[in-house]
Amino acid sequence: MRRSFDLRAGLVVLFLAAVAGLGAVVWRTGYVQALQPLSQAGASDLTVAADRLVTQLSRYREFAVLMSDHPALWARRAGGSREAADAALIEATDRTGTAAAFFLSPEGRVLAASRPGDPRALTDPAVIMRAGQGALGAGLGTLEGERVFVFAAPHFGAAGAVAGALVVAVDLAALEREWRGSLPTVYFTDPDGRVFVTNRSELLYWRQDGASSFVAPDGRRFALGADAVGGLTIRRQQMSPYIPAEALYLTDALPVIGLTGHALIDVTEAKRLAGLQAAVAVALCLFFGALLFLATERRRTLALANQRLEDRVAERTRALSETNAALRREVAEREEAERRLTRAQAELVQAGKLSALGQMSAGISHELNQPLMAIRSYAENGAAFLDRGRPEAAAENLGRISQMAGRMGRIIQNLRAFARQEAAPATEVGLAGIVDATLDLVEPRIRSEGVAVDWVPPNAPVTVIGGEVRLGQVVLNLITNALDAMAESPERRLRIRIDGDDHGHALLTVQDTGPGIAEPERIFDPFYSTKAVGSGEGMGLGLSISYGMIQSFGGKLRGANAAGGGAIFTVELDRAREAA
Numbered sequence: 001m002r003r004s005f006d007l008r009a010g011l012v013v014l015f016l017a018a019v020a021g022l023g024a025v026v027w028r029t030g031y032v033q034a035l036q037p038l039s040q041a042g043a044s045d046l047t048v049a050a051d052r053l054v055t056q057l058s059r060y061r062e063f064a065v066l067m068s069d070h071p072a073l074w075a076r077r078a079g080g081s082r083e084a085a086d087a088a089l090i091e092a093t094d095r096t097g098t099a100a101a102f103f104l105s106p107e108g109r110v111l112a113a114s115r116p117g118d119p120r121a122l123t124d125p126a127v128i129m130r131a132g133q134g135a136l137g138a139g140l141g142t143l144e145g146e147r148v149f150v151f152a153a154p155h156f157g158a159a160g161a162v163a164g165a166l167v168v169a170v171d172l173a174a175l176e177r178e179w180r181g182s183l184p185t186v187y188f189t190d191p192d193g194r195v196f197v198t199n200r201s202e203l204l205y206w207r208q209d210g211a212s213s214f215v216a217p218d219g220r221r222f223a224l225g226a227d228a229v230g231g232l233t234i235r236r237q238q239m240s241p242y243i244p245a246e247a248l249y250l251t252d253a254l255p256v257i258g259l260t261g262h263a264l265i266d267v268t269e270a271k272r273l274a275g276l277q278a279a280v281a282v283a284l285c286l287f288f289g290a291l292l293f294l295a296t297e298r299r300r301t302l303a304l305a306n307q308r309l310e311d312r313v314a315e316r317t318r319a320l321s322e323t324n325a326a327l328r329r330e331v332a333e334r335e336e337a338e339r340r341l342t343r344a345q346a347e348l349v350q351a352g353k354l355s356a357l358g359q360m361s362a363g364i365s366h367e368l369n370q371p372l373m374a375i376r377s378y379a380e381n382g383a384a385f386l387d388r389g390r391p392e393a394a395a396e397n398l399g400r401i402s403q404m405a406g407r408m409g410r411i412i413q414n415l416r417a418f419a420r421q422e423a424a425p426a427t428e429v430g431l432a433g434i435v436d437a438t439l440d441l442v443e444p445r446i447r448s449e450g451v452a453v454d455w456v457p458p459n460a461p462v463t464v465i466g467g468e469v470r471l472g473q474v475v476l477n478l479i480t481n482a483l484d485a486m487a488e489s490p491e492r493r494l495r496i497r498i499d500g501d502d503h504g505h506a507l508l509t510v511q512d513t514g515p516g517i518a519e520p521e522r523i524f525d526p527f528y529s530t531k532a533v534g535s536g537e538g539m540g541l542g543l544s545i546s547y548g549m550i551q552s553f554g555g556k557l558r559g560a561n562a563a564g565g566g567a568i569f570t571v572e573l574d575r576a577r578e579a580a
Contacts, residue, residue, distance in 0.1 A: 012293070019285045027278035032230035034270035035248060039232055042184060042250050042265035049186040050254055050261045052179065053197060057149055057257055060170045063096050064151040065136065068166035073103050073155060076111050077164055085112030099148055099171040103155070105164050106132060117143070119167040123150040131165035139258060140190055147172040147196060147204075149257070172197050185243050185264040188254070196259065202240045214239060234267060244268065375401050426553050428576040429466045431498055431506060432457045438475045445483060446494070454495040462498050463576040464506045466553040474546040474557075478510040478569050481542065485514030485567060505555075506575050511568040516561040523559045 067073075072088035075081070089101045093114045102119035103112040108128070110119065120128065123141030130137035131152035141150045148169040157163035179199050187198035193208040205217045214222045214237070225236035226249070235249040244266035252261040379401060382394040439446075439455065446453060464471075479494065486492040495511040517523055524547040543559070550557040555573040562568040 015289055019282055019289065022285060023278045023282040026281040027274045030274035030277035031270060034273045035230055035232055035267065038248055038265055038267065038270050039250065042248055042263050043252075045184055045265075046186060046250050046252050046261050046263040049179065049199070049263070050188075050252055053175065053188065053259075054254060054256055056175050057170060060096070060098060060149070060168055061136065061138070061151050063092070063098065064101075064153040064166055064168040067092055067101065067168070068153040068155045068164075073112065073164070073166070076103065077105070077155070077157075082112055086114065088112075089114040097171075097174060098168055099143055099146070099174075100169040102167040103164060104128070104167060106162060111164065122148065122167065122169055128152045128165060128167060131167070132162055134162050140196055141169065143169050143171075176201075184266065185247070187262050188259040189262065190259060200240065200242060202242065206239070235264065246271075375405065426465050426467055428463050429468050429471055431462045431464050431471075431508060431573070434468065434472050434475055435496060435498070435508070438472055438479060441476065442479055442483070449483060449487070449492065451483060451486065451492040451494055454493060456497065458498045462500075462506050464553075464555075464573040465576055466555070466573060467549075470549045471553070474549055474571065475508070475510075477542045477546050478571075481569075482510055482512035482514065482567070486512050489514050500575075501572075504575055505572050508571040508573070509568055510571075511562055511566060513566045516565060517559060517567050520560055524557070 067089075070088055070092075072080075072085045076085035085103060089103065089112055092098070093101050098114075100117065100119075100122075101114045102110055102117070104119060105111055108120060113119075122143055123139045127137035127139040127141075127150055131154045134154050134156075136154070137150075137152035139150055141148050149172055151168045151170070153166045153168070154162045155164035155166055176197065176199065185198075185200050185203075187195045187200065187203050189208060190196050195203045195206045195208075198204060207215045209215050209221070212224055214224060216222065222237060222239050227234045227236075233249040234246060236246050237243065238245060244264060246267055247264035248267055250263040250265065252263075254261055382398055382401070386394045435455065436457070439453065479496075482494055486494075491513045493513045495509075497507075497509050499507045499509070501507055524543050543557075547557045550571060550573070553573060555571065558570045558572070560568055560570075
């Protein structure tokens with residue numbers, strides 16, 4: 001067993017190592033593939049930035065060439081007014097946005113200028129010297145601490161010889177404002193490797209010392225790391241939080257202006273795509289590997305389990321037979337216990353109804369005795385009227401006797417319906433009729449205790465699903481409980497309503513003006529009662545039985561304290577048409 005476990009563990013480790021290797025290969029391949037379009041886009045961005053810089057500088061180069069032949073400069077060279085020449089240069093620089101312009105004699109003397117200054121301090125003397133040789137000079141320089149690009153255009157005399165030079169300084173910071181902060185990071189270095197133009201101002205005047213480091217203006221040195229990936233250079237640096245720490249490095253020489261363009265393209269997105277591809281590949285391998293492993297383990301486990309089962313079948317057969325016999329006996333005992341419980345519940349329900357009838361017997365006997373006395377009196381009066389020859393008066397007494405007999409019949413019919421046991425399933429029952437029949441049963445007690453009944457039957461019949469006898473017992477239980485609760489109350493008012501809700505249910509509410517419910521959450525617990533112990537007024541099973549009856553109809557019974565005092569019970573039942 002130990003050897004088998006070690007073999008399986010070794011196979012799992014070998015599989016995981018293979019998956020890790022595959023993930024590394026997929027990551028590397030995806031990374032190289034993602035770098036190719038990134039390199040193309042970066043090269044395009046660098047070309048656009050270089051073209052933009054060259055194009056912007058070309059305008060000033062043309063300005064220097066055209067302005068060198070200005071009539072004001074011809075006049076100045078011939079001994080004319082310097083004020084006019086200075087005014088012409090100032091107007092021209094203002095119109096074109098040039099930082100400064102100087103008109104020099106062949107000896108280097110300033111003949112006119114748009115601003116004070118020594119043009120020879122702007123840039124490399126070779127730039128102005130080139131103009132003196134009849135060619136256009138161009139180079140980098142500084143003007144009062146600001147970076148400028150200098151153009152020196154020759155000024156030719158009438159004989160075609162060089163008679164002077166126009167030196168034009170272009171403010172590079174003004175050119176950078178249009179594309180500073182844009183992506184990606186782009187900078188241009190002079191022949192010494194110093195950053196002179198960039199869209200990241202924090203890189204200005206940094207000097208690239210070979211391919212391994214950058215030197216800041218304050219002398220700090222930052223190491224540069226470089227990796228070759230798929231023929232491309234990936235540079236690592238920590239120079240600024242606004243420059244990607246790991247970026248694709250691209251260069252482009254600009255001999256026209258004597259600068260070299262550099263671009264740093266963030267490779268985070270390429271690494272993310274490569275990581276996603278590797279994660280998908282690893283997840284698929286792990287998924288199918290896990291399925292294969294689980295299938296193998298399940299097959300091995302089933303084989304071992306089958307072998308153990310075959311070995312134990314013989315010895316367990318007898319034990320299973322004995323257990324089966326014990327289970328059959330237990331099932332029979334449980335079925336018998338369930339039948340006894342059902343009979344006990346039915347007897348308990350019937351006992352509850354008979355107990356209620358016993359409590360109402362005095363009032364009902366009085367209610368029956370009254371019409372009997374009236375019938376006797378009306379019968380004697382009818383006989384006397386007949387003897388006197390007054391048949392009309394006798395017929396009136398006979399009609400009253402019929403009314404009294406009908407009233408007694410209704411009382412007895414309600415008693416017989418309430419006392420019988422109901423075994424039929426739930427059917428369609430008129431809810432208002434049950435309330436009326438129940439109120440007839442408790443009318444003597446209501447009248448004797450001085451309870452005001454607020455009962456308004458609904459305008460339309462409300463038919464619900466339930467058992468007529470069981471539902472009548474629930475309503476009787478709720479009404480008698482309300483009467484018991486109001487026994488000591490100064491105001492005795494019983495409110496009964498039948499309403500509906502938005503879900504197609506019928507709601508019967510019974511509200512009293514008693515003291516309310518002390519523990520609403522326990523009101524439906526068996527043997528829980530708010531009546532005094534030993535009072536002989538029940539065992540606390542009425543509401544519990546009613547709760548079970550309403551649930552058997554598919555309804556709900558809720559009890560709570562009313563907002564104005566007293567208790568309110570709500571019976572929620574399905575309407576007959578919704579249930580159908």
